[in-house]
Amino acid sequence: MVDTAVAETAIGREPRRRVPRLNVLTGVVCGLILAGAGWGVSSWLLSAGDYGADRVVSITMVCWAVGFLVGVGALAGPIRWLLGRDLSVADEHVLAGKDQGVGRYFRFTTDHKVVGVQYLVLSMTLFGVGGLLAMLIRTQLIRPGARFVSPQTYNTIVGMHGIIMIIGTIIMVSGPFGNFILPIMIGARDMAFPRLNALSFWLICAAVPVLLATFFFGGIPTGWSVYAPLSDQAPAGMDCFLITIIIFAISSGIAGVNITTTAVKMRARGMTWTRTPIFVFGTVSSVALGVIAFPMFMAAMVLEGLNRTTGTVFYDAAHGGSAWLYAHLFWLMGHPEVYVILLPAFAAVLELTPVFARKPLFSFLGAVTGIAGIIGLSMFVWAHHMFISGWAPALDGPFMLTTELISIPTGLLILVLLGTLWRGTVWMRLPVMATFAMLWNFIIGGITGIYLSDVPVDQAMHGSMFVTAHFHFTLMGGALTGFAGALAYWFPKMTGRMLDERLGMIGFWIIQIGFNVTFLGMFAVGLAGQPRRVADYPSLFATGNLVSSIGAYIIGSGALIYLYAVVHSWRHGRRAPGNPWGAKTLEWQVPTPVPLENFTVLPVVTSDFYGYGEGGSAAPTPAPRRIAAPVPSGAAATTQEGGTA
C-alpha cells in the first residue's frame, strides 16, 4: 500500500527534512548513477549472444527509471510504510510543498494543484517536441524527392512524433485539469491518494528521457504502432520505446485509479451524480477506461520486449507465433485510447460552453448518455483497424456495424453542444472559441471516420494520408482544440493571471486556419492514393503536399504565438479575479490562488451547476460585455472569500 490512511499516521513528530531536499536534480544524478551501474553490470554479464544489445539497453533504461524515482523521493513513502515509520501530519504538509515557493514544482510534491501545474508544463513541453518533429516531417514532404532527412530517420521521426503526441494528448486534460481542477470542482480538499498522484507524474518524467534516448539507439523505424514482426527486427531504440510504454501504462493506471476514486468517493455532500459537473464524467470515464485498456497495451509491449531480450516467439509466425496477436492486443487498447484522449477534452468544452452561452447545459442526461455510450462501444470496435489484415473476414461486418454505431453517442455530444449554443447570448471570449472550432473540426473528423469504418472504403484508404488526416481532425482538431479552450478557461484559476485575450485569439485562429489547410490538403492527397509513413512521393501529389506543408508552418506560427501568450500572461498577465467568468462550479468559488487545502469549510451542494438564466427568469441571462467579473445568475452564493459573489 503506497498511501497510508491519515488515521494511521503518528501525529506530532518533527518534520523530516530529508524528503524535501530531494528534487529533480537528485533524481537525475541518482538515475544516471544507477543507469551507469546497470549498463556496466549487464554489459559484463549479458552482452553476449543474439539478444545482448537489447538486454543491455533494456536493463540500463529500467535502472535509470528506478534510480530517478528513488532520487526524486518517489519511493520514500512505500519504504517508510514497510518500515512502519509513518509520516506525521507535519511531514504531509512538507510533502505537499507548504511554504516552499517555486521549488515545490521541482520536487515530489503531493499537493494536487502543484501536480496539475507540473502536468500542464510537461504536456506543453511534449507538444513542443512533437510539434517540432511534425515540422521536420512536413519539411521532408514539402516537395517530391526532398532529402532533408534520410528515409530511416524520417520513419523514426514519424514514429516519435506519433508517440510523443499520443502521450501528450492522453495527459493533456486529465493531467493538468483532472488534477488541479477536478478535486476542487467536486468539493474535495485533495486527491484520494496524494502520493500516488505525484508518483503518476514522476513516472512519466522518468519515461520521457527513455523515449528520447530512442534517437540514440537507432530509432523506431516502424511508426508509433510498432507492428510486429517489424518491431522484432528494429534496432535497440525499440527497447527504449517498449520501456517507455510500460512505464507510461503504469503511470496511467495509477492516475486512473486515483482520479476515479477521488471522483467516486470524495464528492461534496449533496453532489449527487445528477449534480456532478459534466467535466467530472468525461474525465473519470476516460481514466477508468484507461485502467482497463492500458494493461493490454502494456501486455503487447511486454511480450515484444521478451521477444527481443529472451527469444520468445509470440509474434513470429515461423515458430508458432502470430502478428495478429500483436494487432489484437495493441488495438484493444488503441481504439479506446482515442476516447481516452477525446472524452476529457470534449467534456471540458461541454463544461465551459454553458458558462459563455449563459444557458444551462442542453440535456445533461444526453451528454452523460453519450459519454457512457462511447465508453461501452469503444471496447468493441478494435478490429476495424484489422480489416485488411486478413483476420476473420466474417467479422468485418459486425465490427463495421459497431464502429458506425459509435457515431451515435458521439453525435449526441455534438447535439448537446449545439443545443447549448442555440439561442444563447454567447459571450465571445477566448475559451468558447474552442467550442466553435471543435464543432467544425470534429464533425469533419467524425464523418470521415464513418467513411473509413466501411469495409470497402477502408480497403481502399487503409494506410493512406486520408487516414492520417482523419485522425488528426479528431485528435488535434477535436481534442487538442478542446485542450486549448480548457487552458484558456481555467488559466486564471491555475495561475492567478488572465490569459492575454488578443494574442491568444490571434494564435488560436492561426492554428485553426493552418490546421484546416494542412489536413484538408492531406485528405486530397490521401484520396488520390498517397500512402502514409513514406519519405517520398510521386509528383502527382506535389501540390497537395506543398499546401499541407505551408499549413503546417502556419500551425507552428500560431502555436508559437499561443505559447507566448501563455508564458507571458503567466508571468506578467493581469491579475485574475476569483471568478472572472461568473461560473457556478465550485472551483470558481474558492479564492485565487487556491489555498493549500482548497476549502476552509466544505461546501454542500443543493442543485446542479448549470442554472444559468434560471432563478426566476426563463430567458438567458445576458453576459457582461466587459472583462470585469460578471455576477452569476440565480441565488446568492457564499464564497470562500467570505463575500457574496
Add this chain to the structure above:
Amino acid sequence: MSTATVTLTHGPEELGEVRGRQRLAVLLLIAADAAFVLSLVFTYFYLRALDTEGGWIPQDGRTVGPTAGWVIAGVAVLSAVAYRWGELGIRGGRRGRLLAGSSAALLLVLADAALQTIQLGNLPMPTTDGAYASSFIVLAGYHLVHLVMTAVFGIGICNRARLGRFSAANHSHVEMVGLWWIWVAVSALLTAFTTSFVGT
C-alpha cells in the same frame, strides 16, 4: 448559485471514509492487473488455437505437466487462507493472530516463489522453441512477479503487526492487502487452469 457552505472542523478523516477509498482503489488496481493477466491468458489460448505452421508444441514434443502448476496454485491459495485467518483475528482485536497468520502466509508465498523459480529454471524446452514455451513462460513468470509483490506487502504487514500498528478499529491496510492476496490466489488458479490445456 447552487451551493451552500457548511462548517466542519478540519481534522483527520473518518476511518470509514478512508477505508472506502482504499477499497475502491485496490479493486481498481486489481481490475487493471486482471486486464493484464487476461491478456496473457488470451495470448496462450489464441496462439494455441491458431497453431501457426504447427508451431505451438515444441518440435520434440516436450511440454510441462499440469501437476506442478496446480501445486503452485494450491500453495498460493493456502497462503491466502492463512492471511485471511490472521485478518479475521485482527478484526476481533487479536494482534498475535494477525502476526501469526500474516507470517505464515508470507512464508507460504516465499515457498511458492521458490517452487515457481525451480519450475521456470528446469523447463524441458527453451524459450525459442514454439509458442507454447513462450506462452507458458510468460504466465508462470508473471505469477512469480505477483508472488514477489505479495511478499513485499506481506513483509510490510508483518512488520507493522509486530510494531502494533493495527487494532480492531484500525486495520484497513490489512484488509486491502488481503484483497490483493486473494486476487493473487485466483490468478494462480487461472494460470494453472490455462496451462493445463497443452495440446491443440
